Amino acid sequence: MKASIVVLPGDGIGPEVTREALRVLKAVAQKKGHELRFTERLMGGCSIDAHGVALTDEVLKECQASDAVLLGAVGGPKWDDPKAKVRPEQGLLGLRKGLGVFANLRPVRVHEQLLDSSPIKPDRLRGVDILVIRELTGGLYFGQPKGRDRKDGHERAFDTLEYSDFEVQRVVELAFRLAKARKKKVTSVDKANVLESSRLWRQIAADVGGRNPDVALDHMLVDTAAMRLVTSPATMDVVVTENMFGDILTDEASVLAGSMGMLPSASIGEKGPGLYEPIHGSAPDIAGKGIANPVGTVLSSAMMLRHSLGLTAEAKVIEDAVDRAITEGCRTRDLGGALTTTQMTDEILKRLS
Ligand code: NAD
Ligand code: IPM
Ligand code: MN
Numbered sequence: 039m040k041a042s043i044v045v046l047p048g049d050g051i052g053p054e055v056t057r058e059a060l061r062v063l064k065a066v067a068q069k070k071g072h073e074l075r076f077t078e079r080l081m082g083g084c085s086i087d088a089h090g091v092a093l094t095d096e097v098l099k100e101c102q103a104s105d106a107v108l109l110g111a112v113g114g115p116k117w118d119d120p121k122a123k124v125r126p127e128q129g130l131l132g133l134r135k136g137l138g139v140f141a142n143l144r145p146v147r148v149h150e151q152l153l154d155s156s157p158i159k160p161d162r163l164r165g166v167d168i169l170v171i172r173e174l175t176g177g178l179y180f181g182q183p184k185g186r187d188r189k190d191g192h193e194r195a196f197d198t199l200e201y202s203d204f205e206v207q208r209v210v211e212l213a214f215r216l217a218k219a220r221k222k223k224v225t226s227v228d229k230a231n232v233l234e235s236s237r238l239w240r241q242i243a244a245d246v247g248g249r250n251p252d253v254a255l256d257h258m259l260v261d262t263a264a265m266r267l268v269t270s271p272a273t274m275d276v277v278v279t280e281n282m283f284g285d286i287l288t289d290e291a292s293v294l295a296g297s298m299g300m301l302p303s304a305s306i307g308e309k310g311p312g313l314y315e316p317i318h319g320s321a322p323d324i325a326g327k328g329i330a331n332p333v334g335t336v337l338s339s340a341m342m343l344r345h346s347l348g349l350t351a352e353a354k355v356i357e358d359a360v361d362r363a364i365t366e367g368c369r370t371r372d373l374g375g376a377l378t379t380t381q382m383t384d385e386i387l388k389r390l391s
Contacts, residue, residue: 040072040073040074041075041105043074043342044078044108045077045078045109046107046109046110046133047084048081048084049082050111050113050319051325052109052110054332055316055330056110058382061387062336063343066343066390070351070355079097079100081093083117083126085097085129086117086126091124092130093128093136098136101137104311106311106314107312108315109130110335111315111319113127114126131179133313134313135180137313140308141171141172141305142174142304143171144170144171145302146288146292148271148294149365152296157293158293163272166271166294169216169220170277170291171277172279172283172285173281174281176200177235177281177282179281181197181198181199184196184197184198201235201239210246211246213276213278214247220275220276221275221276223256224254224256224275225258225263225277225278226278226279227263228258236280240257264286264287264290298317299331299332300373301318302314302337302338303317304342312342314338314346316338328378328379330370331373332370332379333382333386340352340357343356355390356386359386359389363382363385363388368386370382
């Protein structure tokens with residue numbers, strides 16, 4: 039098959055990890071006779087430096103016209119001035135909105151050989167296989183109004199957490215569809231004891247649950263979910279939640295897998311290209327050292343093959359190679375090993391079947 043993929047390496051370790059994912063994608067494409075065309079573009083801080091904005095209209099259009107978008111990470115101290123008018127993260131949010139990718143799939147698996155890489159006790163981690171579905175184009179990130187003004191003689195800042203019924207419904211329905219191919223269990227996470235938006239969320243989730251009696255639905259408050267995620271993660275399967283709760287819970291969940299560098303993600307919408315990125319950021323503390331773990335991005339590229347290009351077997355080839363490399367002891371520094379970013383990828387490449 040032929041496909042065209044826009045690659046947005048971004049900032050910090052973004053270019054270091056996307057480079058490696060591209061090596062893996064190219065190797066698999068060559069092995070299986072697929073023609074993948076990659077177009078690299080600027081997005082994030084690097085785009086601010088070159089064009090004054092984090093995402094140009096031109097790059098957004100190219101992404102919209104592509105089959106899939108692969109992203110490293112954006113941001114960093116250079117662009118972190120709280121007073122700055124433009125921020126790298128605006129590019130990422132604009133891209134997610136512009137592609138309409140309302141569901142961010144973040145699988146969290148714990149590799150048997152990495153039980154000791156987590157600070158959580160191994161007996162709690164065994165068998166963990168969670169799929170967090172994070173709503174991605176609504177909630178606090180996008181609600182209006184947001185801004186600053188003066189109130190009662192004080193400077194005030196405000197954001198708006200809003201959800202419409204259809205935004206909740208489409209992501210919860212997706213969670214149920216995906217749950218049917220798994221353990222038929224959905225945990226909907228909210229803060230319905232406090233937030234009106236969460237009460238709507240819970241009501242819609244219950245409606246969807248009522249129409250899908252073959253799937254068990256439970257509702258959990260987000261603070262409890264944060265606790266359960268480390269005390270009894272193996273009891274969770276599909277978790278669906280609003281934008282910011284999902285962001286925070288998945289960084290927490292990365293601790294189960296041993297490192298932030300391990301977790302991939304796929305952002306998908308009703309139709310059109312998906313967006314694929316690791317859950318980690320630009321990691322300024324290790325950028326430029328060649329030691330970042332490429333696994334999250336390599337696994338994101340496997341998710342791209344599966345969800346956007348329909349290449350299930352090829353996705354599995356990549357996932358199996360990563361699995362074997364880890365089973366056979368290959369580790370970057372974040373997991374207590376000594377392999378560089380490139381050496382870790384070399385080990386994955388050797389194991390592509
Ligand atoms: P971060 O995820 O970049 O880093 C958190 C910690 O995890 C750091 O100690 C880092 O070294 C480590 N880490 C992350 N990825 C790693 C990898 N692949 N291998 C080994 N270690 C890894 O979070 P942060 O430092 O809070 O944020 C840095 C910047 O990244 C900020 O500007 C933030 O906005 C941005 N960010 C971007 C994205 C994205 O583009 N999708 C996601 C998260 C954060
Ligand atoms: C992520 C990041 C982003 C988010 C930031 C950089 C906007 O933390 O992809 O998880 O909060 O969505
Ligand atoms: Mn995040």
